[in-house]
Amino acid sequence: MERKKYSKRYCKYTEAKIDFIDYKDIEMLKHSLSERYKIMPRRLTGNTKKWQERVEVAIKRARHMALIPYIVDRKKVVESPFRF
Numbered sequence: 001m002e003r004k005k006y007s008k009r010y011c012k013y014t015e016a017k018i019d020f021i022d023y024k025d026i027e028m029l030k031h032s033l034s035e036r037y038k039i040m041p042r043r044l045t046g047n048t049k050k051w052q053e054r055v056e057v058a059i060k061r062a063r064h065m066a067l068i069p070y071i072v073d074r075k076k077v078v079e080s081p082f083r084f
Contacts, residue, residue, distance in 0.1 A: 009046025013055075021054050023061035026068065032059065036072050 062068045
């Protein structure tokens with residue numbers, strides 16, 4: 001049985017040479033969140049350890065400021081909670 005070969009994942013923050021992840025920039029943070037607004041792990045996003053930690057801090061700050069929801073209710077699944 002042959003093993004599947006996956007494409008090499010890369011850190012988009014390192015590639016873009018970003019200095020700082022702003023918690024108010026929700027569009028950038030959405031790429032590190034699942035459809036249930038859980039933080040995606042490094043192995044799926046391809047982030048380096050340094051940038052993953054910064055993303056987590058930014059997401060937690062955005063949640064604290066009510067820019068991103070903490071949980072998405074299973075019964076009332078909304079297409080996108082960012083639309084009003």
